[in-house]
Amino acid sequence: MTMVEPTQGSISDEVLISLRRLIRAIDLHSRYLSKHFGLTGPQLIILRELTRAGEMSPGEVAASVSLSQATVTGITDRLEKRQLITRTKNEIDRRRVVIQPTEACRKLLAQAPPPIQESFLNQFDTLKDWEQSMILSSLQRLVQMIDAKDIKASPVLTVGPIEITPENTQ
Template identity: 50%
Template sequence: MQPVDEVLTALRRIIRAIDLHSRQLTKETSLTGPQLMLMRAIADHPGDTTRSIAKLVNLSQATVTSIIDRLEARTLVIRQRSTLDKRKVELTLTEEGKEALSKAPALLQNAFIKQFEELAQWEQTLILSSLQRVASMMDAEDIDASPMLTLEQHLASTKGE
């Protein structure tokens, strides 16, 4: 097998693993990966604004607003005006949102992070530089992406999620 074929096979395996985990996550929780990621960020930073949550998860404010709209419609998140500054709208999980989050399985990246952190520094740097090069070769430098392993984010940006 040619090296290029091996690289493409490895990329397909990564994409497939992400896709399978995303489908399982949605099946078990009826929530997408990005929705869970935002709920976790809101749980960790209650009262933060959409803008600050967007920065935390490294997504555009428009993407986060769209996802929050859906979470709010499902009564998992509430938006409320700050009592100190009426211009500020704060995000908080509802009791239903807290319960859904507590029952949700870990995201795929948690296992990856654990294994990645066990690697030597030189190996972490090698992987990082190789993946950055692959992303640039695929013209993926300007894509809105967070450090989250899920395909829903891509699907959301193409379907308006």
């Protein structure tokens, strides 16, 4: 494929097209997860983390996957209704609740694709430090340009309605 020297107008078009492709890729992955596995990206990440750890408290899950505890509670409510997790009181400290994956969860995860950010992170980690810094700097500048610097976000790539919680409002 031959690279054509872009003009100034087409550079901004290419940036916007690239941003749209990123958004679209996240959307397509989310739709695929939902259609084929009945999961959202954050649900998949939580289930994978629980399976890795064996059992965790809701607070530990929230900290581990960089989501608010309120968000994790809502997600785990839905996962429990689907019988993908169980919540039980800790036998030693009855005030502490632990979440565990079920066998149905393990079977579902054996078939599900990895979260979209896992592929990104695997490739990003192979880049040289200067390349990583360059990407970060460019993205931070884009965030500033669209006046989105005050929007709270976690490193979970997903689409759909934004859940309003005290943690993501100013």
